[in-house]
Amino acid sequence: MAKRIPEPVVQSYREVLRAALPASLAVGTFAVSIGIVARAGGLGWTAPAVFSATTYAGASQVASIGVITGGGGVVAAIVAGILVNLRYIPIGISVASCFRGSRLRRFVECQVVADVNWALAHQGGGRYDRRILLGVGVVMWAVWVCATVVGLALGGIVGDPRRFGLDALFPALFVAILVPQLRPRRNALTAVLAAGLALIVIPFVPPGIPILIGSLAVIVGGRRRA
Amino acid sequence: MRFWVVVASMAVSSMAIRATGPLLFARRELPGWAQGPLALLTPVVLAGLSMVATFGAGRHLVVDARAAGVAAAVVCVVFRAPLLVVMVTAAAVTGLMRWLL
Known part of the structure; x- marks a missing residue:
């Protein structure tokens, strides 16, 4: 029997790169x-450009820009952007x-949290690689x-960038990161429930909210086994 | 000028939203009842994001060329293709479908 040595999840910064x-690639083409x-x-x-540097959240930038260029008001554009961003809570x-560290340091560090690096950092069971x-x-x-x-x-x-199919890059990336996280079976069932919930409510609520409603699936999926 | 107001408000609100968890929950252990649900959060948010990005168009549900591209991506993922291949396939199939339709 080989001795079990606890391995670091990520060996080096080269792996991070x-x-x-x-x-x-996905994030870049989206931007x-x-x-x-x-x-x-x-x-x-x-x-x-300042919008990208300070908000750094594609879906909410799209929502705000969509409202403004579609002739909507400033308040509507801000509300749309915030709604899409609420999942970051x-x-x-x-x-x-x-x-770790001081409040200021934590505040600055957490500004780089986005969907993709958050999902890539997930090591299963709610543990994340810093x-x-x-x-x-x-x-x-x-x-970005x-x-x-x-x-x-x-x-x-x-x-139109959609002519080259670039709008499929983001969902493709999400699916590719999602599939390995569908084990154990409880993850897959909860994800299916979330997908269904999000899809069903798209026509009835503002953009951004379907993802929040879908994430309510964790309440059902996360209950302790009886 | 109107857009600058949007940019400034979004910057402030995004920074605050991002910092909520790390500033309020960094020093304390989450209660037991919250850990089960939070462990499932990544797959669940990814599932919602992929659905909305594939079938959403504002407040409308649509099945368009993206669905074909994402389906092709799923096939690539199942056959364990490298991530770059998955994504190039998705874009190529989507672009091709759009050109054909």
Whole structure:
């Protein structure tokens, strides 16, 4: 019998970079698309770039930009963006133990938490790898901002980014990260319940809320076995 | 100018929302009843995000070229293709379907 040596989950920062590469492709093309849409919507250069750097949340940026370029009001655009972002409250609670040190340090570090690095950092059973969370997060943030600027530059040249199927990259990435997390069976059943709930409510609630309603599935799935 | 107001408000609110968990829950153990549900949060949020990103269009449910691309991605994932292959396939199939339809 070989002795069991507790292995670190991630060996080196090289592995962090390896995890960041495919994620950066999806995140980067998403940001390029946002840049293109923002430029086409006449929002200028600086504001969309600052938006990416400070909000760093694709779905909520899309929601706000969509409302504004669709002729909606400022308040509606802000409310839409916030609703889409609310999932970061439970997400933040789930990774709270990854952050250490002073309040200021925790505040700054947690700003790089996004869907993709959060999901990649999940080691199962609610444990998260701090190095993946922060390492991939910082790389993704840099890619996010640069790619937005590239998109702004491309806006007006390439037309609709959906022509190249780029809008399928994000769901494909989510599915690819999801599938290995469907074990044990309880995870799969809860995920199916969440998917169903989210789909059913899409026509009835504002964007962003379906994901929150879907996450209520954890209440059913997370009960202790009788 | 209107958009700058949106950008500033979103920046402040996103930072606050992101910091809620790490600032309020960092130093204390979560109660036992919360740990089961939180352990399931990643697959559950990913399931919701993939559904909304595949079939959502604002407040409408649609089945369009994305569904074909994501289906192709699922096949790639099941056959353990590398992540880059999964994603390039998804975009290629989606773009192709859109061009055909």
